[in-house]
Amino acid sequence: MRKFYVAVALSTLLFYLAAYPTALLQQSDNLLYDLYKRIAATVAPSQLGEPATLIVEIDDKSLETLGQWPWPRVLTAKLLEQIGTYKPAAIAADVIFPENDRTSPRELVRFYQNYFGLSVQIGGLPEWLYDNDTLLADTISDLPLLLPLYLKNRWDSNDTACFKDTGYRIDAEGVDTLYTGVGLLCNIPTLQQQSRSTGFINAREDRDGIFRRMPLVMRLQQEPVAALAVAMLLTSGRFPAEMHLANSPLGLRATLGDRTFYTDAHTNVLLRFYPTDTYRRISAVDLLQGRVDPADIRGKYVLVGATAVGLHDRYTVAPDEVLPGIFMHATLIENFFNGDLISQPGVFPPVNMFLSFLSALATLILFRRKRYLSIIFFFGAVTLFYSAAAVAALTQSLYIAPGYFLTPLALSFIIMALAIAVKGYTQRKQFYEQLSHSHQAALDSMALVAETRDMETGAHIIRTKNYVRLLAMAMARQGSYREILSDTYIEQLFHTAPLHDIGKVGIPDHILKKPGRLTPEEFETMKLHTTYGKEMLDNAINSYRDNEMLRVARNIAYGHHEKWNGSGYPQGLSGEAIPLEARLMALADVYDALISRRYYKEPFSFEKTEAIIVEGRGSHFDPQIVDVFLALKEEFRRIAERHQ
Structure with a gap:
């Protein structure tokens, strides 16, 4: 019997070694995060204070008035110029302009010449109106505007070499676990070179299709680049234009100004989304037509992006909630200022797996001693303890990854119970077979008594x-x-x-x-x-x-x-x-x-x-x-x- 329990213990160890890390554990941890986040929001509701951001929406109302997207860049320039007049802290466009504006008069002349062989003349316009891209570039040069990049995992010969000095520094010496892109999609050089800075807009949902986390820093080949929202903070003048990343016993430590928080190995942090109606939002068409209060923009981090349903820039942030992509960047900034950015120290998953393994061994000892009520009490107690600890930590903007403790413990408990049940069944079967044979021997002996007579x-x-x-x-x-x-x-x-x-x-x-x-x-x-x-x-x-x-x-x-x-x-x-x-x-x-x-x-x-x-x-x-x-x-x- 002792050999059996030694075998179960070794099998449990192999199970834990094989289980970490796996998609199953990550997914179960995500589901627990969703559950505990809702409980934490009930226990200690997080309130969005005076918003630090303003979302300028390219919404259905704007498309109905101004036409389909993309708009002529002369109109985009007018929108950005209007925002700039109200003195925001920073402006970022969640829009990439990878090609020249084909509605420019100069591009229209070239189009008719190339495709129809027609020599078309457009006259009566000032010289500065013949090229919409140049007009937009001139507007950008006068604004605290950031244009985005999208990092790709492969190099394409058509990639535009438009990367410029970001205007900020990210110290990531010794950190070799960042997501890395080798190619990029960015704006045409005419526009990109005139922007104040740049940041990436890479973000993706978890395996279950729900958006929970966002990386703060990635590498473009060997150069660290910040997320668009982080780049806005670094270049706004309110913080030193420098971010430090360092390995620590708790995981990856990120420092921006006087704020320090811990991330996983890829600088992912968990976002805490607020009710949609608490974000400050203005329709682009209302801004162009002057129907805004300048105080709503002054000193804000202004994000310009699509919210119209037909533009398909949307993320599922909860099973019953979908938000446009621009809200991801706004949420990161709001979380930063409100202290709601949920740190996810990389140390918790492996530590929880180790503690879970020790708990599984304790469960096995109780199984061997047939302390079945103690097993139920123990399992219930550690589940309640970890759940309470996870909720308490979330109220302090810390996630301790309890899925890496509870899920393997529950699975190992089931595996142990099944193994012991099979062993018990085998032993009982052997016992009953022996008992049956004994009964048969007794019956035969009784019959032989009659036979001897x-x-x-x-x-x-x-x-x-x-x-x-x-x-x-x-x-x-x-x-x-x-x-x-x-x-x-x-x-x-x-x-x-x-x-x-x-x-x-x-x-x-x-x-x-x-x-x-x-x-x-x-x-x-x-x-x-x-x-x-x-x-x-x-x-x-x-x-x-x-x-x-x-x-x-x-x-x-x-x-x-x-x-x-x-x-x-x-x-x-x-x-x-x-x-x-x-x-x-x-x-x-x-x-x-x-x-x-x-x-x-x-x-x-x-x-x-x-x-x-x-x-x-x-x-x-x-x-x-x-x-x-x-x-x-x-x-x-x-x-x-x-x-x-």
Whole structure:
């Protein structure tokens, strides 16, 4: 048994080594995060204070008024210029302009020349209106505007080499676990080079399609680049234009100004989303038409991006909530200022896995000691403790990754329980098999007691128990007595048939061993063996009340001399009032007596024996059992010959 538990412990260790890290653990941890985040929001609601951001929406209202997106860049320039007049802290566009504006007059002239061979002249415009991209670039150069990049994991020869000095510094010396891009998608150089700075907009949902986390820093080849929202903070002038990343015992430590928080190895932080109506938002068309309060923009971090449904820039942030992509950047900034940015130290997953393994070993020890109530209490206690700790930590903007503790512990608990259940089942099966063999040995010993009193019966008990099983199995295949003829019943019948003459131990030797026919008085005494057998087995039943096998044995011993027409003994039962097992035994007993040598007769031939059985159909024997016997008579002969 000790080897078994050592094997289970080693299997548990292998399970933990194989399970970390896996998508299953990450997904289960995500689901627990969603649950605990909702509980934490109920316990300690997070309120968005005076918003630090303003979202300028390219919404359905703006598209209806100004036309489909993308707008001519002269219109985009007007929008950005209007924002700039209200003195925001920083502006960022969640829009990439990777191609020249085809609505520029100069581009239109080129288009008609290239595709139609037409020389078109557009006159009457000032020179600065002939190229929308140049106009937008001039506008950008006067604004605190950041344009985005999208980092790709492959280099494409068509990638525009437009990366410029970001204007901030990220110290990531010794940190080699950042996401890395080798190519990029960015704005045309005319625009990108005029922007104050840049940041990436890479973000993706977790495997279950829900957006929870966002990286703060990535590498473009070897150069660290900040997320667009982080780049806004670094270049706004309110903080030093420098961010530090360093490995620490708790994970990756990020420092921006006087704020320090911990991330996973890839600088991912968990975002805490606020109710949609608490974000400050302005429609682009309202801003262009002057329907805004300048105070709503002054000093804000202004983010310009698409919120119109048809532009498909949307993320699922909860099972029942979808937000436009621009809200991801706004949330990161708001979380930063409100202290709601949820740190996710990279140390917690491996530490939790180790603690979970120790807890699994403790559970295994309790299993070995059969302390099952203690196991339930222990498992419930650690689950409640970790859940409470996770909720408490989330109220302090820290996530301790409890999924890496609870999920493998629950799985290991199930695996252990199944292994121990299988082991217990195997042991119980072996025990019951040994017990069954012991019962059979005891029954055979009881039958042999009768056999030693009547030596001429020899192999009679072996043959008769095979006869009755053969009959019962054939009747079961026919569908007869379905409520009785189960596999268990047939096995009980087989094992108890040898006890049919157990009552002969009470018959005097001068009658039992008389070398000749019995007198009527002696026969009456001989008939008492059925009653003696019943009484003996009734005594056993009184000691083991739920033993169905003993009841079958009692019915056989007491009723195997009853006859179908009611002329048998000791009760004179008839028809189906005689127990089925007694009716089966009656035919088997008579058949074997006829083919066997006795003190008073020579053995009958098989043919004569079969004729006598048929003659007793409906009088001595159950007609249905006789019919089954006739179909099996060859097998009866083989049993008789095999056990002579």
